[in-house]
Amino acid sequence: MSLIYILLPLALVFATIAVIVFVIAARRGQFDDLDTPAVRVLFDDE
Amino acid sequence: MPTLVEATSTTAACAHCGLPAPAPADGVQAFCCPGCRSVYALIHEVGAEGFYRFRDGPTAPAETTDDDFERFDDARFRARYVQAAPDGTATVELHLTGVHCAACVWLVERLPRLHAGVIDARLEWTRGRARIRWDETATTLSAVARTLGRFGYVSHPLRDADGRARDAEDRDLLIRIAVAGASAGNAMLIAFALYGGAFHGMASEHSSFFCWASLAASLPGVVWGGSVFFRGAWAALRSGALHMDLPISIGIAVGFGASAVNTVRGAGDVWFDSVTALVFLLLCGRWLQHRRQRHAADATRVLLALAPPTARRREASGRVATVSIEAVDVGDRLVVAVDDTVPVDGRIAVGRSAIDRSLLTGESQPVAVAPGDAVHAGTVNRGAPIEIDVEHVGDATRLGKIARLVEEGARRRPRIVRLADRIAAWFAGGVLVAAAATVAAWWGVDPTAAIANAVALLVVTCPCALGLATPLAVGVALGRAASAGMLIKGGDVVERLARPGRVWLDKTGTLTTGDMRVVDFDGDPVALALAARLERDVSHPIARALAGADGAERFADATVDDVEATPGRGVRGTVDGRRVVVGAADWVLDGACGDDVERIARAGRTPIAIRIDGALAGIAAIGDVPRADAGDALARLTDAGWRVGILSGDRPEVVAAVGRTLGLAEDDLIGGATPEDKLARIEADAAAGSVVMVGDGVNDAAALAAATVGVAVHGGAEASLAAADAFLTRAGLAGVADLVDGARRTRRLIVRNIAFSIGYNAIGAALCAAGLVGPLVAAVLMPLSSLTVITNSVRARTFDEEPTCR
Numbered sequence: 033m034s035l036i037y038i039l040l041p042l043a044l045v046f047a048t049i050a051v052i053v054f055v056i057a058a059r060r061g062q063f064d065d066l067d068t069p070a071v072r073v074l075f076d077d078e
Numbered sequence: 079m080p081t082l083v084e085a086t087s088t089t090a091a092c093a094h095c096g097l098p099a100p101a102p103a104d105g106v107q108a109f110c111c112p113g114c115r116s117v118y119a120l121i122h123e124v125g126a127e128g129f130y131r132f133r134d135g136p137t138a139p140a141e142t143t144d145d146d147f148e149r150f151d152d153a154r155f156r157a158r159y160v161q162a163a164p165d166g167t168a169t170v171e172l173h174l175t176g177v178h179c180a181a182c183v184w185l186v187e188r189l190p191r192l193h194a195g196v197i198d199a200r201l202e203w204t205r206g207r208a209r210i211r212w213d214e215t216a217t218t219l220s221a222v223a224r225t226l227g228r229f230g231y232v233s234h235p236l237r238d239a240d241g242r243a244r245d246a247e248d249r250d251l252l253i254r255i256a257v258a259g260a261s262a263g264n265a266m267l268i269a270f271a272l273y274g275g276a277f278h279g280m281a282s283e284h285s286s287f288f289c290w291a292s293l294a295a296s297l298p299g300v301v302w303g304g305s306v307f308f309r310g311a312w313a314a315l316r317s318g319a320l321h322m323d324l325p326i327s328i329g330i331a332v333g334f335g336a337s338a339v340n341t342v343r344g345a346g347d348v349w350f351d352s353v354t355a356l357v358f359l360l361l362c363g364r365w366l367q368h369r370r371q372r373h374a375a376d377a378t379r380v381l382l383a384l385a386p387p388t389a390r391r392r393e394a395s396g397r398v399a400t401v402s403i404e405a406v407d408v409g410d411r412l413v414v415a416v417d418d419t420v421p422v423d424g425r426i427a428v429g430r431s432a433i434d435r436s437l438l439t440g441e442s443q444p445v446a447v448a449p450g451d452a453v454h455a456g457t458v459n460r461g462a463p464i465e466i467d468v469e470h471v472g473d474a475t476r477l478g479k480i481a482r483l484v485e486e487g488a489r490r491r492p493r494i495v496r497l498a499d500r501i502a503a504w505f506a507g508g509v510l511v512a513a514a515a516t517v518a519a520w521w522g523v524d525p526t527a528a529i530a531n532a533v534a535l536l537v538v539t540c541p542c543a544l545g546l547a548t549p550l551a552v553g554v555a556l557g558r559a560a561s562a563g564m565l566i567k568g569g570d571v572v573e574r575l576a577r578p579g580r581v582w583l584d585k586t587g588t589l590t591t592g593d594m595r596v597v598d599f600d601g602d603p604v605a606l607a608l609a610a611r612l613e614r615d616v617s618h619p620i621a622r623a624l625a626g627a628d629g630a631e632r633f634a635d636a637t638v639d640d641v642e643a644t645p646g647r648g649v650r651g652t653v654d655g656r657r658v659v660v661g662a663a664d665w666v667l668d669g670a671c672g673d674d675v676e677r678i679a680r681a682g683r684t685p686i687a688i689r690i691d692g693a694l695a696g697i698a699a700i701g702d703v704p705r706a707d708a709g710d711a712l713a714r715l716t717d718a719g720w721r722v723g724i725l726s727g728d729r730p731e732v733v734a735a736v737g738r739t740l741g742l743a744e745d746d747l748i749g750g751a752t753p754e755d756k757l758a759r760i761e762a763d764a765a766a767g768s769v770v771m772v773g774d775g776v777n778d779a780a781a782l783a784a785a786t787v788g789v790a791v792h793g794g795a796e797a798s799l800a801a802a803d804a805f806l807t808r809a810g811l812a813g814v815a816d817l818v819d820g821a822r823r824t825r826r827l828i829v830r831n832i833a834f835s836i837g838y839n840a841i842g843a844a845l846c847a848a849g850l851v852g853p854l855v856a857a858v859l860m861p862l863s864s865l866t867v868i869t870n871s872v873r874a875r876t877f878d879e880e881p882t883c884r
Contacts, residue, residue, distance in 0.1 A: 054256045058249050068203040071180035
């Protein structure tokens with residue numbers, strides 16, 4: 033059971049990292065336009 | 079706009095847009111209009127055939143523009159819209175009309191390859207917003223806009239400041255949701271361990287550790303995410319108003335505070351999972367409503383940007399230059415082409431024409447003008463090109479004065495207290511009293527239990543479902559409304575429309591088609607056909623009505639000679655060898671008008687007489703006809719309890735004529751109203767109950783702002799758009815009826831949601847007071863009530879969606 037003392041904080045650290053990544057992405061405007069990127073990937077560069 | 083061609087066996091699909099088009103003579107490609115032909119040719123010329131591969135459906139017919147966009151290079155324009163970088167590049171945000179599918183993204187983003195000097199182009203498809211970066215040494219913005227114009231995209235500059243601010247607001251809320259969501263998810267996972275411990279036993283050092291861990295996990299969500307509610311509650315408290323944020327904040331603060339204290343103490347219940355889930359759900363609800371309202375606001379903002387702020391000025395050299403409206407000064411000579419809007423107030427210097435003042439005054443029929451007559455900004459020149467000498471610009475114009483009236487009207491409008499906030503006041507009081515009563519009742523039995531039960535009561539009754547009830551219902555409803563062609567700027571509109579009252583309609587745009595037609599003809603049908611042929615090449619609205627009369631095709635190939643037009647009067651000429659005179663009855667008849675002419679004039683129509691070879695051959699009545707759906711929509715409004723009337727700037731007899739055809743009460747037909755009259759009337763009615771003003775003109779704008787709900791309709795002036803609370807993209811009264819119906823259904827949904835959540839809370843409060851609720855029950859009860867509200871809101875029929883074709 034003592035393993036939980038390491039695992040739980042570790043899980044929270046991972047969650048924090050995920051949140052930080054999301055915050056950075058949102059601040060850079062990656063969620064401003066949710067429709068265009070979905071069609072943009074379909075265009076191939078000749 | 080391209081003219082649509084009737085689909086018959088000799089038609090083919092237009093190679094560009096897919097609409098029916100005349101079958102081509104060469105048997106290769108068919109086009110419905112010159113715009114489509116040139117865009118198609120251009121796309122192939124630059125090797126961009128991929129456009130047709132990427133599009134997901136038929137394209138809209140191409141609308142090409144002959145605008146030279148020279149104003150885009152103007153220093154004032156640059157200062158306002160363009161951001162220049164030190165390396166010689168510049169960036170601009172444009173709104174492009176004509177963007178309709180994914181293929182447009184492809185075509186616009188290929189701009190760097192199609193136009194030398196453009197470095198980068200990004201298009202936000204759903205909003206039609208393009209961000210273009212170009213090398214200022216290699217090309218000009220006007221050249222870029224012309225290239226886009228050749229592909230059928232018309233550029234409009236977007237002032238970016240408020241758009242950016244709103245983007246930042248959106249991002250901020252999204253980040254709060256993410257933090258609250260992460261907190262809620264982790265707190266919930268840890269709570270599962272604690273619940274397991276509660277049922278099967280757990281070493282106290284483990285449960286204490288779990289409590290500390292969930293305290294750490296929920297802290298960012300409660301502090302950062304919850305600060306939205308704390309700030310709202312604080313602002314409400316300071317201003318003395320009550321707001322839904324207040325009971326929410328009490329629940330969050332008490333729940334989190336008690337849990338933190340119990341964690342430190344190492345005894346008692348913790349509510350971390352419930353509190354964080356609450357913050358997360360409430361934020362999601364707010365985000366949804368916020369996004370929908372923003373969408374509607376964006377759409378109207380774009381429409382405002384479409385107004386071309388330019389004028390065509392005759393310079394000293396005699397050349398005509400397109401200049402921005404700010405550059406026009408008193409004393410300048412401006413050229414106003416046919417169908418252009420007059421940009422300033424002035425006096426006609428050269429030319430005779432008909433001026434359509436409907437947007438400014440509400441008059442449905444154009445007025446003849448001659449040199450020396452005054453014309454006003456916001457009116458439209460129909461007929462012939464004119465030149466005007468500028469007398470007033472900017473705020474000094476009649477339009478500018480009306481804009482000030484609008485501001486005043488909006489300021490004086492009473493604010494409504496929203497249903498949810500009214501309930502919040504009672505709710506907060508009720509909950510606090512219940513908590514106090516619980517403490518008092520349990521104190522004698524067990525002081526610790528008394529506190530624990532009171533805390534449980536405060537947490538469980540935290541109005542999660544209640545807080546979600548309005549934003550969710552409104553958010554979903556506004557989304558539905560938008561796809562049905564009704565852009566609603568704020569959620570409170572729904573509540574403002576709840577009680578039936580009066581609907582005032584502005585006649586021209588909403589009840590009638592706005593097109594002049596021959597509504598009645600007394601005489602020889604051949605005479606009417608001859609007159610129609612004679613009027614075919616005249617652009618006056620009355621002439622257009624005659625040219626579209628029954629039997630107009632009868633003399634389609636006849637020869638027409640000696641045409642002589644007298645502006646404001648009529649036309650004479652020879653058709654098929656017969657001398658035809660057609661025009662205003664008093665002119666044709668030389669003042670000798672009979673009873674029938676007078677009767678037509680009294681009915682609000684324009685009498686037109688036709689003389690063939692010197693003899694009177696017929697009298698036509700020309701007027702506006704009610705829209706096909708007007709009667710039906712009127713019946714729906716009346717059934718819903720609304721009293722419908724016409725409040726128009728149009729001539730009283732015209733208003734009366736239209737009102738009578740639609741069966742409105744005589745008292746409710748008011749014609750000849752000035753903007754000030756309208757404002758006074760609306761304010762008087764608004765004091766007595768709810769008033770909906772529907773209008774499309776500048777003259778309605780002040781009244782729109784003062785009404786309980788102002789509704790602008792399709793094709794209206796930009797001032798009315800800015801002043802209105804809702805905008806209907808569909809023309810006609812049916813949209814108004816749909817709006818009122820939808821608002822009523824949404825309001826009913828809100829009430830149902832509120833009833834549900836209060837029911838849940840009452841049950842929860844009773845259980846808590848009895849000491850029967852622990853954190854586990856709360857953790858189940860709260861999401862359950864929210865889920866009910868969510869399903870209810872999403873499934874409810876509020877605004878019916880219409881199948882739309884993009």
